[in-house]
Every structure is written in structure tokens, then in C-alpha cells.
Amino acid sequence: MHELSIAQSIVDSAREHATLNGGRRVVRIGVRVGEISGVAVEALEFCFGMTVQDTDMDGAALELERIPVRFRCSRCAHEFHPVEFLGQCPTCGSDGATMIAGDELGLSFLELE
Numbered sequence: 789m790h791e792l793s794i795a796q797s798i799v800d801s802a803r804e805h806a807t808l809n810g811g812r813r814v815v816r817i818g819v820r821v822g823e824i825s826g827v828a829v830e831a832l833e834f835c836f837g838m839t840v841q842d843t844d845m846d847g848a849a850l851e852l853e854r855i856p857v858r859f860r861c862s863r864c865a866h867e868f869h870p871v872e873f874l875g876q877c878p879t880c881g882s883d884g885a886t887m888i889a890g891d892e893l894g895l896s897f898l899e900l901e
């Protein structure tokens with residue numbers, strides 16, 4: 789399962805940070821999940837629970853922040869949420885927009901005790 793390896797890498801990097809900070813306990817982990825990152829949020833939460841169970845991180849809370857897809861127009865710099873992923877600017881009609889958010893996946897914050 790795709791989400792299981794993602795959960796594992798989230799747990800690994802959280803643990804690494806905690807160790808670098810004097811081995812403190814991880815209480816909260818924030819993760820940014822882009823709308824088109826290909827991650828099923830429910831599956832990731834489930835896999836995270838499985839991964840931390842009976843480990844030093846058992847009980848740590850996972851906070852998933854969903855990031856919607858955003859485009860920025862290269863002509864007028866207007867930022868917008870694309871309709872059906874067509875990058876046409878609703879303000880000036882230019883179709884030279886580029887994606888600036890929506891495919892991220894990674895730690896956003898870590899709360900240690």
C-alpha cells in the first residue's frame with residue numbers, strides 16, 4: 789500500500805527530528821497533503837495509526853492539512869483554483885498559468901514534549 793510507506797517515512801523523519809532535539813516525545817505531527825499529491829487522506833491516517841502503534845510514538849496526533857491546487861497567471865499574476873485543471877486565467881484569459889501549489893507532501897510542523 790502506497791500510504792503505508794508514506795506513513796513510515798513521516799514517522800521516520802519525525803523520530804529523527806525528536807532524536808536531534810534530545811530524544812523528546814513527539815506529540816503532534818503536521819503534514820501538508822496537496823490535492824493532487826495522490827495520497828488518500830483516510831488511508832494515510834489509518835496507516836499512521838498502525839505505524840506508531842506500540843512504538844515510542846504511540847499516541848502522537850497526526851494533523852493533515854489539505855492544500856488545494858493553485859495556479860498563478862504568468863501575465864497578470866492572478867492566483868486561482870483551476871476548473872478541471874485547465875490553467876486558463878479567469879481574470880485576463882491568458883492560458884500561460886503555472887501550478888504553484890497542490891502537489892506537496894511533507895512535514896509542516898512537529899510538536900515535541
Ligand SMILES: [Zn+2]
Nearest residue numbers: 861864877880
Ligand atoms: Zn491573468
